[in-house]
Amino acid sequence: MRLSPKSRMKTSTTFFRCRPSMSFINYSSREINCKIVYYGPGLCGKTTNLQFIYTKTNPDLKGKMISLATETERTLFFDFLPLALGQIRGFKTRFHLYTVPGQVFYDASRKLILKGVDGVVFVADSQIERMEANLESLDNLKLNLAEQGYDLDKTPYIMQYNKRDLPNAAPLDEMRRLLNPSDVPDFEACATGGTGVFETLKAVARGVLSDLKQMSK
């Protein structure tokens, strides 16, 4: 799709790309908004990723982080962090980062949060005893995306191997073989210390923007 001269003259136009994506362009405020969801098994570090991003981001660039969590700080519905990365061609690019609740029985909530997603980060727990939980969560992601007409292979998607600092971490090759057979961009991380957190975020943001570019051609 090309931007016609007529549309360049518009002073306030809003695109709702709900085909599968919710990214949204607002000409009046000159903003592009995209939704990124952090998925993964319970206690893998999704919220920790967002918390690290929140603490290390310039206050001018971030909104308030919202965590809908239980009294024991387990995610109940979602965490939400609006983030402004910078400008592209005069448009402020804003990313809305969400996490899902990882625990198995919150599946209904996970489905709701995936609606309108533009990019997915799968946070895998590197501990060897959590490998089955990783695989189960990855299957659950594919299933929940498919239910809403999305295909993980066609969605901007990044794999993060978190908790690499732990002594019981599985070998990286093994994790790649099990969790990333399609060889999407992947990163080793230690979200508590921040290793790999911003690399993951940048990769998924890049994937979303590249995807939007491809889709609009």
Add this chain to the structure above:
Amino acid sequence: MNDTQLVMYDEDYRKVLAIIQKLVRDANAKGIFVVDRNGQLIGEAGEMRGIDTTSLASLTAGCIAATGGLAKIVGEEEFPIHFHQGHRDNLHITLVAKRIILVVIFDERSSLGLVRLRVKKAGTELGKVFEHIQKRSEQANAEGDGDAPFSEITDEDIDNLFSM
């Protein structure tokens, strides 16, 4: 009407603003927000300046999504009207045309009955605006006449975003 790309033009935006500005007056509301079902703010009116509208939009969409899920469990298609009563301020949330959320915040200067009455009329008008947008977008999509600024973004633009 959930699965098509929608394009909203200036004239549509002005119509939406006119409807909610009138609703603020008619319902004696403190603030009115129109939110996309996916959590993006479309427009606002009223005296509630300086509140965190990004969070308001996201949480409203989450609220509608959660109650929509509840509705399906009990065999309803949707719960299109929500009311939350607070000590000072109250929230009246309505789902319009299945994808737009109308949020009215009001205090003791108004009443639930008045808000419901006025929202019903305004909701119908908003519904018409968004149905028109929907039809036009479907037509544009069918004719391959959609447009977006993304195609003009280069790989270099994306790289520059991360070098800042």
